[in-house]
């Protein structure tokens with residue numbers, strides 16, 4: 219593929235990974251992804267903004283071949299999907315200098331074994347003046363690691379944001395043309411990568427407010443020709459109050475927990491509470507993560523197996539807690555055969571959610587009328603909590 223022109227003298231030189239289906243050996247990528255890198259021809263000097271995943275180094279090198287030599291390699295973020303090709307680029311352009319944040323320097327040395335003498339730390343707010351363009355480096359920690367920074371180019375009002383505002387989607391489109399289509403991949407990306415840092419994202423959004431931004435070029439997914447679409451979405455996802463929604467990830471072995479989930483779901487719907495139900499055994503984890511962005515309440519449904527929650531329920535609860543969604547309430551429902559410590563084990567995990575635990579409904583065997591009544595009461599409690607907090 220040849221470099222595509224993003225703006226005058228600015229080219230997209232990254233790689234589209236159409237086939238990748240798993241990221242971090244954990245995150246499903248139903249739509250593939252891309253590792254965007256940008257080449258800024260500043261006239262007197264050039265800058266390569268981020269590189270690509272090491273598996274795609276050849277794609278980057280091929281695109282750089284017809285462009286002037288690289289003088290600066292801007293390393294926004296040391297995770298290898300963006301930094302992994304730096305050693306190869308340095309071996310082709312040995313005079314190039316890697317520019318990065320203070321925190322990134324040590325990480326680059328540790329993760330990529332780049333020689334310290336090839337790295338120069340730039341300060342937060344430092345400007346690198348090229349003939350045609352100015353590159354302003356803005357520290358933006360925790361989007362997605364502590365060392366992350368972004369680069370703003372005032373001459374073309376473009377923000378190169380790396381993971382921030384990214385989306386896991388493989389597309390031949392340089393710019394978002396169909397926001398409806400790109401919304402879910404962007405929200406999925408936020409949910410899986412950014413949600414644990416929602417509060418800090420608020421700080422970073424605020425930090426960007428003084429900048430006049432016409433275009434956002436992230437390092438995953440297409441660029442945004444109207445930054446408002448993604449910035450407003452981030453404000454909603456990260457900063458708004460939870461919505462009147464209950465997320466129920468569940469698994470059932472012999473149908474009892476399934477019957478309980480179905481009853482609770484109907485009871486909530488009848489009360490005007492939104493519900494998103496996911497059978498963990500077949501659900502793409504990303505779908506649960508997306509639902510968790512807005513949910514006010516999480517209810518885990520699990521049978522008891524080997525004396526505790528089903529391992530897949532443990533997995534879902536662990537992921538939900540690690541993603542730190544803004545859910546304010548949580549509960550547990552399920553059926554056991556003879557006993558066990560399902561509630562103790564699960565509440566220990568979801569305790570990290572910092573959500574209030576509403577009394578769980580754990581029953582022995584197949585649900586009876588009194589068990590359904592207990593689920594109705596759980597639905598009543600959830601409704602009341604949502605109402606009292608203004609989610610309904």
Ligand code: FEO
Pocket residue numbers: 295297298299300362363381437438
């Ligand atoms: Fe796309 Fe945090 O790397």
